Amino acid sequence: MNFPLCRALLSVSPFSLVAAPNAVMAQQSNAPEDDRSNANDLLTDTIIVTAAKTEPLEADNLSPSEQIAIPADAAGIAARTPGGALVQNGALSGQLSYRGLFGERVLGRINGQRFASGGPNAMDPPLHYAPSILIDRIKITRGAAPVSQGPSLSAAVNAELVGTRFSDTGELTADVYAAGQYRSVDNSYAIGGQAGIATPQLRLGVIGSREEGDDYDYAGGTAVGTSFERLLYGVEGGFRAGEGEFFVEYRRSETDPTGNPPFALDIVYFDTDFLQAGYLGQLTDDLHLDLRMGHVAVRHLMDNQTARQPAAPAMRARATFADADTNTGEIALRFGSDTRNVTVGGDVEMIDKDVTITNPTNAAFFLETQPNLSSERVGGFVQWRGGIGTTEFEIGARLDHTSQTAGVPQLGAAVPMGPRMLAAAFAASARGQDDTTADVVARAWAPMGDIVPRVTFSRKTRVPSLLERFAWLPTEASYGLADGNIYVGNQGLKPEVAYAVEARFDFNSPAFNFRPTAYYRRVDDFIQGTPFDATVGVLDTPVEMVANMNGDPTPLTFRNVDAEFYGVDLDFTARPTARIMIDGTVNYVRGMRVDIDDDLYRIPPLNGRISIAYEGDRFAIGGELTGAADQNAVSISNDEDTSEAYVIAGLFAQFRLRDDVKLEAGVENIFDTFYQPHLAGRNRVEASDVPLGERLPGCGRGVWIRASANF
Numbered sequence: 163m164n165f166p167l168c169r170a171l172l173s174v175s176p177f178s179l180v181a182a183p184n185a186v187m188a189q190q191s192n193a194p195e196d197d198r199s200n201a202n203d204l205l206t207d208t209i210i211v212t213a214a215k216t217e218p219l220e221a222d223n224l225s226p227s228e229q230i231a232i233p234a235d236a237a238g239i240a241a242r243t244p245g246g247a248l249v250q251n252g253a254l255s256g257q258l259s260y261r262g263l264f265g266e267r268v269l270g271r272i273n274g275q276r277f278a279s280g281g282p283n284a285m286d287p288p289l290h291y292a293p294s295i296l297i298d299r300i301k302i303t304r305g306a307a308p309v310s311q312g313p314s315l316s317a318a319v320n321a322e323l324v325g326t327r328f329s330d331t332g333e334l335t336a337d338v339y340a341a342g343q344y345r346s347v348d349n350s351y352a353i354g355g356q357a358g359i360a361t362p363q364l365r366l367g368v369i370g371s372r373e374e375g376d377d378y379d380y381a382g383g384t385a386v387g388t389s390f391e392r393l394l395y396g397v398e399g400g401f402r403a404g405e406g407e408f409f410v411e412y413r414r415s416e417t418d419p420t421g422n423p424p425f426a427l428d429i430v431y432f433d434t435d436f437l438q439a440g441y442l443g444q445l446t447d448d449l450h451l452d453l454r455m456g457h458v459a460v461r462h463l464m465d466n467q468t469a470r471q472p473a474a475p476a477m478r479a480r481a482t483f484a485d486a487d488t489n490t491g492e493i494a495l496r497f498g499s500d501t502r503n504v505t506v507g508g509d510v511e512m513i514d515k516d517v518t519i520t521n522p523t524n525a526a527f528f529l530e531t532q533p534n535l536s537s538e539r540v541g542g543f544v545q546w547r548g549g550i551g552t553t554e555f556e557i558g559a560r561l562d563h564t565s566q567t568a569g570v571p572q573l574g575a576a577v578p579m580g581p582r583m584l585a586a587a588f589a590a591s592a593r594g595q596d597d598t599t600a601d602v603v604a605r606a607w608a609p610m611g612d613i614v615p616r617v618t619f620s621r622k623t624r625v626p627s628l629l630e631r632f633a634w635l636p637t638e639a640s641y642g643l644a645d646g647n648i649y650v651g652n653q654g655l656k657p658e659v660a661y662a663v664e665a666r667f668d669f670n671s672p673a674f675n676f677r678p679t680a681y682y683r684r685v686d687d688f689i690q691g692t693p694f695d696a697t698v699g700v701l702d703t704p705v706e707m708v709a710n711m712n713g714d715p716t717p718l719t720f721r722n723v724d725a726e727f728y729g730v731d732l733d734f735t736a737r738p739t740a741r742i743m744i745d746g747t748v749n750y751v752r753g754m755r756v757d758i759d760d761d762l763y764r765i766p767p768l769n770g771r772i773s774i775a776y777e778g779d780r781f782a783i784g785g786e787l788t789g790a791a792d793q794n795a796v797s798i799s800n801d802e803d804t805s806e807a808y809v810i811a812g813l814f815a816q817f818r819l820r821d822d823v824k825l826e827a828g829v830e831n832i833f834d835t836f837y838q839p840h841l842a843g844r845n846r847v848e849a850s851d852v853p854l855g856e857r858l859p860g861c862g863r864g865v866w867i868r869a870s871a872n873f
């Protein structure tokens with residue numbers, strides 16, 4: 163009789179069941195953490211990826227696994243959350259689109275640490291540094307992120323990697339987790355794991371993963387230039403002091419040649435170091451301290467010679483070096499209990515970036531397109547958590563001051579006159595901006611048994627990125643828009659301001675869960691590429707002449723416009739009998755310009771998925787359908803193409819060999835359907851079976867197998 167357990171599973175964390183791409187058992191182990199504050203369940207979507215790591219299973223504690231071969235790119239997993247979609251720019255360069263927003267408008271963190279991507283085209287969005295095989299869970303704020311998580315225009319995502327935990331037996335214990343996957347469609351493998359020793363006071367562990375994949379196959383050919391290669395390793399430790407913990411962690415992520423077919427260049431390498439240390443925990447019964455300091459250093463090279471087929475000829479050979487360094491410090495003091503408190507906090511974030519374009523065949527040709535860019539932010543917040551009658555509240559406000567500067571670009575002797583003039587003009591400009599921004603987020607919910615209505619009002623801001631302000635040379639760098647347009651920066655940009663209201667209810671019962679949300683968001687001063695001047699196509703300015711030399715006579719400038727978004731998304735799980743589990747999501751969003759008659763770029767069409775699984779005592783088996791409608795609401799400003807509707811089907815199975823050993827397998831795209839996800843980038847690899855300029859198709863039919871174990 164597993165019904166009571168199933169009920170526990172569903173009531174504790176139905177979201178995980180819905181969203182998990184992987185084994186989703188052992189939800190009960192999350193209960194203590196998730197129950198600590200009801201708000202966590204209500205305000206955060208948690209995707210459990212390697213539940214086996216979290217806790218060995220009881221035999222009858224099975225819920226269906228979902229459903230897919232885990233893609234190397236964690237953004238592909240996060241995209242399964244309600245409201246989520248994947249902006250696909252390469253095997254390891256995916257961005258999470260959330261309710262119509264993506265790029266730097268969605269905050270991404272790893273183990274709670276925020277940092278700046280290195281690639282000016284976001285070849286390394288935040289989740290690039292969270293190999294799927296090592297992810298314990300992904301937490302996504304449901305709608306606008308609380309001000310305590312720092313600035314972000316919309317939601318915030320945090321990927322937590324597997325790690326060693328303190329021993330709770332009072333003795334020295336060893337803890338090993340290992341997982342591996344093979345996937346046929348791209349002949350890829352991923353292996354990863356973690357090992358450590360722990361006492362109740364001390365924990366010490368190592369983590370590592372290695373992934374490699376070839377070009378993937380689709381119905382009709384091979385998408386050339388989509389192979390990937392990544393290595394990650396690190397150490398971590400913690401020391402328990404009183405009710406809290408001092409922690410320190412170091413990781414290094416090394417990405418080797420990896421394709422980015424929607425871009426002009428591919429990844430040659432990312433060598434990135436993450437260092438984080440701090441204290442988390444109670445100081446006294448009524449005082450909780452979170453203290454973190456972090457450093458991230460990204461070193462990056464991309465070119466059109468190493469992975470690109472065919473390589474560009476010598477004249478057009480390019481190799482671009484990009485570095486980014488981030489230093490962060492955060493402190494938050496919480497006065498009161500878990501559910502009745504006031505939190506006061508402050509944070510600083512210092513970012514330095516440099517980008518230099520070179521021609522590897524000509525040492526005299528180089529341009530510093532991002533010369534010594536720097537951004538320094540100081541912020542503070544107050545957040546109140548309380549209740550009035552039956553209604554619970556979380557209300558917070560934050561203030562940030564951001565100061566940005568740029569240096570003077572250096573150029574090689576072989577650089578032609580046009581770019582020289584632009585560089586001189588940039589050198590003579592102010593090259594600095596200061597902004598003060600204010601965010602307010604108010605959330606209220608009313609627990610009423612099975613049903614919890616919820617509403618959020620927010621005012622959130624985003625300071626223009628260093629690229630949007632200081633890109634003095636017209637290039638395609640645009641944090642991964644990959645629309646083929648050439649962009650130039652604008653020092654006069656103002657911060658974006660988003661006003662949003664979200665209303666939802668959560669219905670949770672033993673046999674049925676249903677969580678619909680409706681929202682409206684208006685973004686004043688939304689930053690968007692607009693025609694450089696009034697005489698589009700007439701080459702009467704140095705910017706247009708240089709852009710024309712680089713292949714685009716109609717460059718775009720980042721400007722403040724106005725935009726609005728509205729939509730509905732939902733997820734549900736149903737358990738018609740004790741052994742059958744159905745779950746699914748439906749997502750709908752519209753995004754439009756307000757100032758002109760145009761739609762916004764890379765907005766997903768109506769889409770959804772549904773899976774059904776049969777759960778045995780030590781196994782589960784099922785199928786999943788994923789589909790999207792056509793998208794005709796496309797951006798004229800970004801030269802976006804419409805896309806066609808599709809449905810694809812997959813099968814999955816899961817076997818629990820022992821309580822701590824799990825085997826999973828499946829067939830993806832079982833009918834070998836040809837489909838092109840609307841948010842996929844367009845192909846620029848000539849030697850590919852995918853025609854130039856076509857949206858990259860989704861993966862064809864393939865099988866996958868995955869094993870994971872705790873020792």
Ligand SMILES: [Cu+2]
Binds near residue numbers: 281283285429
């Ligand atoms: Cu790059």
